[in-house]
Amino acid sequence: MIWKLSLTGIKSRLKDYLVLFSGLTVASMVFYMFLAIAVNPAFIKNDIHVRTDYLKYIFIFGIVLLVIITLVYLLYADTFLLSMRKHDYGMYMMLGAKSTRIGRLIFGETLITGLLATFLGLILGFGLTWISLKILISKLGLEIPHFQAILPNAIIITIAFFLVIFLVVALANVYKLTHTPVITLLHEDQAPVKFRYRPFLRVIEAAGGVFLLAIGYYVMTLPKEQVFKIIPTALVTIVIGSYLIFAAVFSSLVGLLLKRKSFSYHGIRMFTLGQLKFRLQSYTRVLTMISLLFALALGAITVGLNFDSLNDLATQSVYYDATIVSNSSAVKKAESKLDVISKQTYHYKETKKVLYFDQAELSKQPAKYVSVNYSNNRGVTQYTVKALQVNKISDSNAIDNTIFMRMVPNHGQQKVKLVSSKELSKLSGQKNFVSLLRVKDFRQAYPIIAKMESQQVKEKPAFSALVPQSKAAFYGNSLAYSSSFEFMGFFLGFAFLTMLASTLMFKVLSGAAGDKAKYRMLYQMGTRKQLLRRSIKAEIGVLFLLPALLGVIDVLFGLQLFKDLLENPYRSIWIPFVIFIILYSFYYLLTVKLYEKLVLTKE
């Protein structure tokens, strides 16, 4: 009987339930995807250019962040679930249902809702993972034709994680509801609000908030030598500052507007302001949290996208784009696909102990290299192209010798000697050559060059000594790093934004039941429906706008932290902002629509 009641209860609020349910589904879907990428066997085997084991750690880091946001999100989603069901539960109890039975009902409802959402999320997660893996693999330039999107490990962990969470949530719900007096369950909407506060305290709080925030923003622009002092300072000041700003500044502003009668005595502005004033006070914590996590999410996407600029740095530290030591047809074919702008070839003869080079060739076209100078003032790295001094190449104490040794295939024991062409022709030994190439666009040519190098390793094992120093290797690793950061920043940011926006949505909707009577009363008094709608839009709009605004300002200052690491941290900042605005507006409109459904009765 009581389960039937429960079902009809849910049915009558099906739409709200669907919103909640889809939120939970997204949470488990994204969770599974991150996990499935982190433990994916496709990435455990290393490519010679790309160390894919980075990926694992980056994604595990992502999972940790995801767990935190998922917990916060579930907390608010559950509050919303409870706010929908509280009245019903109170009713059953008043009708004489035993509280243990109600307890079991609540427990069952929460758990079933949670687990159904988890399973659905998993199934959708398989699809999402497959698509993500495909994108990721192609971004990394890897060739992994067969990869798994359905991983038993990841499935088990995901189910276990959500099962534990929902068990805890379900128990907490049982405790909360069975320890609340029935009368409060039935009439919680009318619970009195705290009204009085000391204005003096408000002013101090407000001033303190602005001050702390200013300090936080300021320290982030300081030189980065003391990054380990800057980050904790900024974190503490910004968290407390934001809290105080939400606690004092905004609600005081609304209070002031309310007192300015020439402004507030218009239509139902007074009502809107009154709603906001109390909302802002009771929303202090959630708004603070949202503004900060928004900043993190936006920051993660922006920085993630910017990691791409590191790839340019990686290519700057090596002068030549490719090295060719073989004239097999496969290598020749690959070379023909390159847009070569310069090519210099050095011939040599190889013995067990020595590589003999033709001095004339090297003098005519000296090999070049990039000298990297990490000048210490503000960490700016300088790259200078220099030519090797031919007379020093044979001198095993000279830097030029070391550098040249890294340019030629070498078994490790061999030395380099320069001889005249005449001497060279007299020497016995295996005839070899090394060609150093520069191409028009390295990043575009990378896949071909990487393939060419793999091919040469197969043909000439000595070549493998060159690979780790090659531009392709630097670039490949940088690409692995930056792509996975970019990918993760993007997805994590996306997941964060979605969950935060829906957290805010649930928070707002949780209060809707209590507002219904207010809107009904305004309607009875003769307020036009459009005016009520406008008031709802304005009220929810402000609640959405404030944390977003503060979050955006946080990001703009926070990016200062990356100005030494990244060439221009503000590059392509419009991308995360556009994503943010679209997502956020979607949730704003959805919240308004659902809220209207909940508070405006049809006549």
Add this chain to the structure above:
Amino acid sequence: MTEILRVEQVTKTYGKRGEKQYQALKGINFTVNSGEYVAIMGASGSGKTTLLNILSTLDKPTSGHVFINHEDNSTLNANQLADFRSKQIGFIFQDFNLLENLTNRENIALPLSLRGISTKRIDPLIDRIAGRLGIEQILAKYPAEVSGGQKQRVAAARALVHEPAILLADEPTGALDSKSARELLDTMEDLNQNDGITTLMVTHDPFAASFASRILFIKDGKIGKQMLKNELSRQEFYHLLIDHLDTDE
């Protein structure tokens, strides 16, 4: 005497066609003149709230017409109805219905700002009605900070501040203790007699009804009978009413 309210052949059927239907009002006819104080009495389920919702334009009759100040409600669209309510009707409900997040002053200001009264005129109007209802001292407080009786006075002030054509009250004393109820009823009587405020009150409490000058009895969705106070004192009217209700059982 001018007519303020005319109800003609109003019926109300709940339930959609095809579903189980219930006729709550079965042809109601009556008029209220300017300055009258009318009570509508009836047992629970007799259709009092249904009727009041129709009078206040919150609900539409299934058939029949309601004229307030000679204007037929049924010809108005939703926005016109809202405007009409904000201009012509003042409400008092059983459960106060003040907005908890606004001060009492702000609550009373709402109907005025809603009607677009100039901001400068609003406060003087509030002060005047507050003085009339004896609530000047609590205007700066929030509803949660005052007693139930005071809340109901604030609600009355809010219902009257914009000088509506008619004051509609649904069980206004329902949630009050007897002393506060008495005070509110005295005030309403005073407003009616000295300020000429036309009042229509719905109640099932004979004591509350005895303050009216005329009582309409509603039974099974029809106006059965009416009683006039004429020259009787309130006490006499009350006893007459009790006798009538006793014999009616």
